[in-house]
Amino acid sequence: MTYSIGQVAEKTGLSTYTLRYYDREGLMPFVKRAPSGRREFTDDNLDFLDLITCLKDTGMQLSEIRHFVELAMQGDATLETRLNIFKQQQQAVRDQIAQAKRHLAKLDYKVRFFTAACDAGTEAAVSGDCELPGQPIVIDESLRVKKAHPA
Structure with missing residues (x-):
């Protein structure tokens, strides 16, 4: 089965603009064209696009992805090189x-800190070192702001 660029955009969540850009950048030499020039995507092409998206989402530059695509188009002679690319990206x-x-650990601490500060009515009453995971939050009761009670 083949898909139009619009159908691929729907299936992948990539815009038609992005798909055309990827094609211009040499990331999709595997996509065949009909005699009319229209791109005809296959299920295998969708799988490869998913891989391209994965690599991009994990921080790989388009130039590096293009290099990987070029290697993939060369076939089995580049297996070890492609394996090394995946190992490097895996480490990244x-x-x-x-x-x-x-x-996340710092944000977790700050949420605890500001929760305590809200409870105390002031940041001045709260202490603790956010650089140390699991560091307790301490409230100095003498600095706690007394909240007015409704009459």
Whole structure:
């Protein structure tokens, strides 16, 4: 079965503009064209587009993706090179995950800190070191702002 560029845009969530751009950038040499010049995508092309999207979403530059596509078009002679590309990208994603975990830990602390500050009525009453995971939040009761009680 073949798909038009509009159908592929619907299936992948990529815009027709993006698909045409990818084609111009040499990322889709595998897509055949009808005699009229219209792109005809296959299920295999959709799988490859999914891989391109994955690589892009994990931070790979379009020039690097183009290089990978060129290698893939050469076939089995480039298997080891492509394996190494995937290993490098795999490590890059692991590094991104580790960085995201560090960011999340800091945000978790800040949520706890500001929750305590809201409870105390002031940031001045709250202490704790956000650089240390699991660091307790301490509220100095002498600095707590007394909330007015409704009469």
